[in-house]
Amino acid sequence: MRHDHVLTAKQFSRADIEAVLDRAADFDRPTGDTRHTDSLLGLLFFEPSTRTKMSFEAAIKRLGGDVLDMGSVDSSSVTKGESLADTVRVIEGYADALVLRHPQQGAAKMASEFVDVPVINAGDGAGHHPTQTLLDLYSIRENAGLDDLTIGIMGDLKYGRTVHSLAQALTNFDATQHFVSPESLALPPEVRYDLDEAGAAVEEHTELAGVLPELDVLYVTRIQRERFPDENEYRAVASAYGIDRSMLEDAKDDLSVMHPLPRVDEIDPAIDDTDHATYFDQAHNGVPVRMALLDSLL
């Protein structure tokens, strides 16, 4: 893959995805190959992050490079009122590529219009998270394959940026996507529009039970407490979209349960030591996948 910027999963073709995943498989074993010793990766995280930020940091360091971390928003010039456009133009002079997480949708796209170095979208509000999608696809390919795939995606589908990117990327493959959520958190119209445009096989549900036995993969996301004005309403919804071991008795033996993490209550920890649990391997896959991505961009 050779793109100047990584902004949405819509830009990925099947060949792009497979090239990154194949390369990631090479990086999945320690190679000692530090081919990017002169590379500096600018980390601009305007929202909290653990996995994404640390896995990008690990990835560039394993490639021999290093990071320049803007640090927290509170300790940056953002507190002085500096625009994002100005911030990225400044950091462009220090780093070879920028990894941007920002609370506003379209932030990475706008940033890409102000700089000449690659911009990687590490999450833009409720918009997209394309590099998470690459590691999700890597994990799905390892566990279930990417064709003739039946996947359930459950939780906050409205604001879940990992869901939006994954759904778009899966249109490149022979996948049936079952979306499970409360009606108030169903897929936003723009994502559904893209899926329909791509001719994707999509079904939407409000309950998991009916579709669970068909699934090869169940991708669970956190229902975000902060989206609900009423705590009781949140609790009612959150408890209805979690899974426990007893529910998985109706699932295929090789069902893979995924989650972009962090989880709260939506996956019972009792599932962790079953063969269904994929989420920690999924998180670990962030490093080789991001190594492969950076290797193609730098």
Place this chain on the structure above:
Amino acid sequence: MTQDHELRVGKIRNGTVIDHVTGGQALTVLAILDIDGSGGEEISVGMNVPSDRLGRKDIVKVEGRELSQEEVDVLSLVAPDATINIVREYEVIEKHRVERPEEVVGVLTCPNANCITTAREPVDSRFSVLEDGVRCDYCGTLIREEFADHIGVE
């Protein structure tokens, strides 16, 4: 026949006649042009008059104003069959149909309050024009109706 109906709403001396507006959309056209009468503009409006081409159509005549291309671009979204007639000294000196542009830049405000184009950043709004609406190039938000409600980017 068409000429009779145009006469019914009065000739203008200098300005723009927007003809073949989709029936019932004249008030939306006025909203797009940011005309509500409070500015003292001289406007003639014919609504749902017979039309050979459209069955029913609206006509809007604006005295003393020629439309900008940006205004025509947005107007094309609600009145795709409209014709724009530029009038000077009672003569139509230019006449053309609106064309749907591929994109509309700097005219519509994205309805998504969390879109980067609504923040204090040096970026214009930009919408790609679809068959049945427009889509924000930054956040992907779709607008399929009520275009006039989203006009107002500086």
